[in-house]
Amino acid sequence: MQREVGTLPLAPALRARLAAAGFQTAQELLDTGPCGLSKEIGISREEALEALQVVRQECHGDAARTAGGSGATRKCTALELLEEEQTQGFIITFCSALDNILGGGVQLTKITEICGAPGVGKTQLCMQLAVDVQIPECFGGVAGEAVFIDTEGSFMVDRVVDIAAACVQHCHLIAEAQEEEDHQKALETFSLENILSHIYYFRCRDYIELLAQVYLLPEFLSEHSKVRLVVIDGIAFPFRHDFEDLSLRTRLLNGLAQQLIIIANDHKSAVVLTNQMTTRIGQSQSTLVPALGESWGHAATVRLIFHWDNNQRLATLYKSPSQKESTIAYHITPHGFRDVQPPAVAHSAEGTGMNPRKRPRTEEEKQ
Amino acid sequence: MAAKKLRRAQLSQEMCERLSRYQITTCQDFLCLSLLELMKVTGQSYYEVQKLLCKVSRACAPKMQTAYEMKLRKSVNPSSAFLSTTLHSLDRVLHGGVPCGSLTEITSPPGCGKTQFCIMVSVLATLPLSMGGLDGAVIYIDTESAFSAERLIEIAANRFPTYFDSDEKLVCMTSSIHLYRELTCCSVLKRIMSLEEEIISKKVKLIIIDSVASVVRKEFDTKLQGNLAERSNFLARGASVLKYLAEEFSIPVILTNQITTSLGSGPAIQADLVSPADDLSLSE
Numbered sequence: 001m002q003r004e005v006g007t008l009p010l011a012p013a014l015r016a017r018l019a020a021a022g023f024q025t026a027q028e029l030l031d032t033g034p035c036g037l038s039k040e041i042g043i044s045r046e047e048a049l050e051a052l053q054v055v056r057q058e059c060h061g062d063a064a065r066t067a068g069g070s071g072a073t074r075k076c077t078a079l080e081l082l083e084e085e086q087t088q089g090f091i092i093t094f095c096s097a098l099d100n101i102l103g104g105g106v107q108l109t110k111i112t113e114i115c116g117a118p119g120v121g122k123t124q125l126c127m128q129l130a131v132d133v134q135i136p137e138c139f140g141g142v143a144g145e146a147v148f149i150d151t152e153g154s155f156m157v158d159r160v161v162d163i164a165a166a167c168v169q170h171c172h173l174i175a176e177a178q179e180e181e182d183h184q185k186a187l188e189t190f191s192l193e194n195i196l197s198h199i200y201y202f203r204c205r206d207y208i209e210l211l212a213q214v215y216l217l218p219e220f221l222s223e224h225s226k227v228r229l230v231v232i233d234g235i236a237f238p239f240r241h242d243f244e245d246l247s248l249r250t251r252l253l254n255g256l257a258q259q260l261i262i263i264a265n266d267h268k269s270a271v272v273l274t275n276q277m278t279t280r281i282g283q284s285q286s287t288l289v290p291a292l293g294e295s296w297g298h299a300a301t302v303r304l305i306f307h308w309d310n311n312q313r314l315a316t317l318y319k320s321p322s323q324k325e326s327t328i329a330y331h332i333t334p335h336g337f338r339d340v341q342p343p344a345v346a347h348s349a350e351g352t353g354m355n356p357r358k359r360p361r362t363e364e365e366k367q
Numbered sequence: 368m369a370a371k372k373l374r375r376a377q378l379s380q381e382m383c384e385r386l387s388r389y390q391i392t393t394c395q396d397f398l399c400l401s402l403l404e405l406m407k408v409t410g411q412s413y414y415e416v417q418k419l420l421c422k423v424s425r426a427c428a429p430k431m432q433t434a435y436e437m438k439l440r441k442s443v444n445p446s447s448a449f450l451s452t453t454l455h456s457l458d459r460v461l462h463g464g465v466p467c468g469s470l471t472e473i474t475s476p477p478g479c480g481k482t483q484f485c486i487m488v489s490v491l492a493t494l495p496l497s498m499g500g501l502d503g504a505v506i507y508i509d510t511e512s513a514f515s516a517e518r519l520i521e522i523a524a525n526r527f528p529t530y531f532d533s534d535e536k537l538v539c540m541t542s543s544i545h546l547y548r549e550l551t552c553c554s555v556l557k558r559i560m561s562l563e564e565e566i567i568s569k570k571v572k573l574i575i576i577d578s579v580a581s582v583v584r585k586e587f588d589t590k591l592q593g594n595l596a597e598r599s600n601f602l603a604r605g606a607s608v609l610k611y612l613a614e615e616f617s618i619p620v621i622l623t624n625q626i627t628t629s630l631g632s633g634p635a636i637q638a639d640l641v642s643p644a645d646d647l648s649l650s651e
Contacts, residue, residue, distance in 0.1 A: 009413035012406060054412065130434075148434075153469065153610045157437045196435035203429050205611055208395045212424035215398075219421065220431075241603030248399060255401065 002027060008058055010051055017041045026055050089142040091133045091229060091270055093125065094167075095339050097328035101317045102302070108142065108228060108270045111260055111299060115275040115290040116306030121313055121332050122274040123154045125306075126231045128337040129272060130199050131164045133229040136186035139171050144228025144269070145198040147220070149213060152234035155201065164195040166335035200224070207238035211252065214259050221267045228269045230260075236276040236291045250295055257299030273300065312340075373397060376426035378419065382409065394427045450492060450573070450619050451499045452484075453526075465619045470609055474624040481623045482513045483522075485575045488621060490523045492573035493540045498530065501618075503572025504543040506565060508558055510582045514546055545569065552582045552601050559608050563615075572618050574609070580625035 003026040005018050021040050023029055029037065029052060038048040090105030099105045106112050106129060114122045130148055135141025148155060171190060175183040200220075204210040210232075221227050235256075243249045264271045278291040290297065290305070297303070303319035316327040329340045371394045374383045383392075389408045391397055398420075400408070405416045441448060449463035458464045465471050465488065473481050489507060494500025507514060523531050523540060531537050545565070549555045555576070565571060579602075587598035613620045 011410050011412045011415070013410050014412075054414075153614055157434055157441060160434055161438060193435055196438055197433045199434035201432050201434055201437065203614075205429075205607070208398055209427055209429055211398050212394070212427035213429060215420055215424040216428050237603075237607075241600045241607070251401070252399065 003059060005029065008055055010054060014041075014043070014047075014051060017043070026059055029055050030059075088268075089137075091129055091142060092135070092140065093128060093337055094132065094170075095328075095330045095337050097339055098315055098330055098337075101315075101323060101326045101328055102304075102320075103323045106229075106270050106272060107302070108268055109264050110301040111257075111264055111271045111273065112302040112304065113273045113275055113290070113300035114304045114306060115277055115318075117277050117288070117308070120306040120308060121330070121337070122306060123152075123233055124159075124332050125337050126233050126272060126274060127155070127160050128163055129229060129270075130231060131160065131167050131195055131336075133270075134190070134195050134198055135167065135171065136190055138180070138182045138186050139174060142228050143226075145200070145224060145226045146229040146231065147200045147202070147217070147224075147227055149202045149204055149210070149230070149232045150234065151204050151210060151232070151237045153203065154233060155203075157196075160196065160199065161192065162334060163336040164192055168192060168195070198226075200227070204238070207252065210235075210238055211256065214256055214263075217259075217263055218266070221263065221269070225267075227267065229272065230263065230269055231272045231274075232260075233274050234276075235273045239292060240276070250293065253292060253296055253299070257296070260299070371426060373423065376423045378422065382419075385409065394423050397423050398427070450488070450501055452488065453491060453499065465621065467619050468613050468617045470606070470613060470620045470622060472622050472624055474626065476626045482511075482577055483518075485577050485621060485623065486514065486519050487522055487526070489544050489573065489575060490519065490526065490540065493543050494527070494530070498527075501572035503618075504545060504569045505573045505575065506545050506547070506562065506569075506571050508547045508549055508555065508574075508576045510549055510555060510576075510578060512548060513577065516541065519544070543569075545571075550582070552586050555579075555582055556601060556605055559605050562608075562612055566612065566616055566618070571616075574612065574618065574620045576609075576620075576622045578623035578625060579605070580623070584625070 005023050005026065005028075006015060008015070008026060010018075018029070018041065023032075032040070034045055034048040034052055037043075037052065038045045041048070043051075088108050090099070090102075090107055092099055092105040093102075114125060116122050126148070130146040133142055133144045133146050135143070137143045168187075168190060171183075171187060175187055202213050204213055217230065221230075239249055239253065260271050260273075263269070275296075276291045277288045279286045280289045288307075290303070297319075300319070301321060302317070302323075305316045305318045307314055307316065312329050313331070314327050314329050317323055317325055331338045331340050372392060373386060373394060374380070376394055378386075386392070386397070386408060391400075391408065397405070402413070402416060402420075405420070406413060409416060409419065411419065448468075449458075449461070449466055451458050451464040452461075473484060475481055485507070489505045491499070492501045492503060492505050495502045519541065520537055523537060531540070547558055549558050559576075562571075562574065566574075583598060583602065587594045587601075609620050609622075612618070
């Protein structure tokens with residue numbers, strides 16, 4: 001109730017008038033009443049009433065917050081967080097080596113970024129995850145739906161059909177082997193049509209459409225509350241060309257990252273982004289680093305880099321708050337993303353020979 | 368979409384006028400501002416500005432479709448999903464032929480037959496649907512002046528002698544292949560931007576660009592400062608327009624590329640012009 005007028009979410013012109021009239025706290029406003037307020041400031045009675053309602057809502061919101069209230073609060077103890085994290089599911093990738101280095105799979109409420117050269121398998125993994133998020137809980141999945149935002153046009157429906165068919169087949173085999181009743185029931189709803197109908201696809205052609213779509217996502221996710229995965233395939237593509245003003249680009253990307261973090265947390269879904277690689281030209285050699293610059297590196301919680309080694313595809317866990325940095329090999333088969341047979345032994349990242357984090361400070365960066 | 372004017376985004380007249388005083392007239396200008404800046408220019412409260420943001424976003428955002436709807440739409444017309452190249456083993460490997468609705472890149476060292484392939488595919492595209500063609504016109508953007516009309520007629524007459532039995536048919540076929548000779552990156556880009564209207568008016572079913580690499584290599588020397596960024600800028604803009612055209616009209620787009628040597632720590636290996644060490648917008 002002692003809240004200052006300057007901190008209330010009112011229109012700036014109104015705030016200026018209130019300050020000029022000498023109002024300092026929210027309590028003063030509420031005591032004056034709408035008629036008094038309208039006479040003192042010179043606004044209409046309806047406007048005064050609206051302003052007072054906003055103030056009242058804010059103050060009640062404050063009171064609820066300080067009383068340790070509901071979901072609007074974002075604070076909790078580490079113990080509560082631990083319990084939450086332990087019960088949280090992971091989205092498996094069907095490549096057990098990759099799941100292992102990620103600590104179980106793609107984590108919900110976190111942003112995972114996949115960087116790599118073209119053709120290495122980023123979109124394949126995204127399509128695999130869009131199918132895997134729908135696996136029913138009795139088979140170890142999170143039984144959610146997926147939103148796929150495509151900026152490059154690399155989403156192939158036929159490929160998703162192949163991946164989904166292989167996934168359904170896999171679940172059928174498990175159900176036959178274990179013969180439990182809830183498995184059979186879950187399989188009735190886990191069909192090809194259902195899987196495809198629960199992948200919501202948006203094709204964004206430039207960065208404005210991408211920004212607009214991300215602004216509209218919270219509303220979409222409240223309507224479709226079962227969504228547990230948001231994939232943005234190609235976050236770099238719309239931001240890499242046609243941007244003379246790099247500071248605007250950084251600002252927009254930061255805003256985007258903030259929005260995505262809020263979406264991941266509020267709706268308990270995993271956000272997966274794919275990024276391109278760019279060349280950082282150093283003094284003696286040039287290295288491949290993820291695109292969009294250093295500040296974008298802070299946006300993602302978990303970063304995976306996919307690269308080639310002769311003919312073998314490798315995935316390196318480049319950044320993770322809880323897992324060790326390691327590299328594994330994977331395969332893209334007609335059924336989707338899979339292990340290399342036999343499952344590869346994870347070896348440390350020294351073998352990859354590139355560690356751009358160790359760059360000297362005087363080096364010029366190529367954004 | 369980005370250049371959409373705000374008054375078409377269902378904002379009130381007075382709001383549009385107020386915003387135009389700050390030079391904010393398109394959705395792009397509006398969405399690039401932060402929430403605080405928007406509050407300042409609109410004079411509205413935090414919640415009101417969020418509602419406005421949603422309104423403007425709705426005007427720009429793409430339509431949602433489920434993967435199932437996409438599959439149904441594709442399965443309704445399966446034959447139009449590919450342009451068969453009439454080389455059976457190639458068609459088998461490509462699962463049907465050159466896919467419609469996406470970009471296909473053909474790469475090889477010089478003299479292997481890229482231009483010949485392009486000429487042949489142009490003939491195929493003009494054939495009627497019953498013969499496996501697309502029954503439409505072809506836009507051929509030639510940057511190397513390698514297109515030979517006589518060779519075109521030779522291929523057509525020898526490959527399909529029963530169909531092209533009269534001069535009339537040949538005339539009809541050749542008049543539906545529109546050739547554009549562009550010799551600089553700038554003119555190639557301008558031509559690509561102007562293609563949308565041509566596709567509709569001439570009922571084009573195939574776009575061929577032969578070749579992207581030659582103009583790019585002529586103009587951009589990557590050893591010079593700043594050229595790499597400009598080059599990738601050009602490639603990315605061209606690529607995004609071509610992708611839009613391919614998807615919008617569901618037609619195949621064929622691009623040809625050249626081979627360059629990528630000098631790594633090992634022996635020099637042959638690689639594509641837009642190799643992974645460079646900006647790879649075109650390969651995406």
